[in-house]
């Protein structure tokens with residue numbers, strides 16, 4: 001596309017949407033507020049590419065925020081969903097595919113033997129925490145600054161001031177008493193974990209962590225730190241919940257390596273296991289999971305849970321991923337991006353990458369905790385965002401978000417994005433990189 005072409009169709013639709021939906025969107029980051037341009041309205045997608053309502057094509061490195069590890073419109077997934085749709089959209093009753101998806105999920109988490117399907121990652125986390133509170137008889141949850149676990153009240157918190165305090169609501173409308181059930185510690189900081197358990201250990205029902213925190217930059221944790229955290233959690237008699245909504249089935253089939261090291265009691269899943277359809281899941285061992293109704297006293301339900309279309313998309317996706325070639329291809333694409341950066345000698349860009357998940361960070365260091373992130377590097381990314389769009393790249397519209405490769409991306413596409421990232425990091429906006 002030509003540089004600085006106006007997206008008239010998107011502009012018009014945004015004006016209309018703003019009069020109908022709060023902020024014109026159904027999820028806040030879609031408003032593009034961080035990057036200073038109007039949101040792009042997508043008309044359709046195919047493989048690695050999205051096409052907007054003005055007919056411009058973009059290579060998509062957001063991939064619906066992670067679920068689409070096979071890219072858009074994977075033939076296997078689309079066929080499975082179409083066939084399922086022909087048999088009925090929802091039964092609100094048992095059906096055979098639920099067991100099939102559960103089996104595929106559990107084969108990626110061999111320590112576990114039960115899974116409950118829900119409708120979103122948010123719900124999965126709510127359910128996992130409810131189980132933890134029920135079995136421990138305790139109220140508090142320990143989470144980490146920069147960790148995202150969906151939008152339930154108790155998790156929309158930030159650290160209070162002072163050492164090891166319970167959280168303050170980070171959203172209006174969250175009761176202070178609910179925010180106070182969450183204790184916030186720092187990633188990559190054993191001391192802050194010590195303090196949290198010293199102050200609240202007897203009341204902490206669960207520690208919840210993204211084994212690879214990927215919702216506030218990509219903050220890869222030291223293995224020592226994760227091990228310490230797991231030990232401290234067990235010693236306090238709390239459960240450990242690995243929130244793998246992004247990382248489950250992203251880095252290899254099933255659990256990410258850090259999640260395996262943590263040996264969590266429960267895992268929350270979402271995104272990839274629904275292949276682009278709404279889903280979430282909690283997985284764990286039978287003893288813990290059978291606390292859920294109807295067997296146990298922990299209530300959880302959902303009109304559309306185990307939805308046949310979501311389950312069909314999940315099964316098709318996990319079956320494709322169970323071929324060894326899938327992750328090998330993703331890793332090859334990632335390594336290629338590393339090589340392009342290395343060969344360029346650019347010192348202004350760090351591609352923080354794990355498998356097919358990468359965070360373009362316009363800075364040399366590699367942060368491991370939220371407070372270590374360089375804000376001017378984020379601003380630099382956000383300021384460059386429109387140029388990426390105009391060059392034919394659709395990236396997550398915030399410098400704090402991670403990008404995703406899919407098996408539908410090509411080497412040429414990954415190379416051209418990497419070259420564009422290098423140009424932007426070095427402030428050399430060299431014009432169109434793609435038609």
Ligand SMILES: *Cc1c(COP(=O)(O)O)cnc(C)c1O
Pocket residue numbers: 119120121122123125148149150151210215243244245246270271279280
């Ligand atoms: C996306 C995400 C969630 C929330 O999932 P939704 O399906 O958006 O509710 C929870 N935890 C993590 C780690 C996530 O990445």
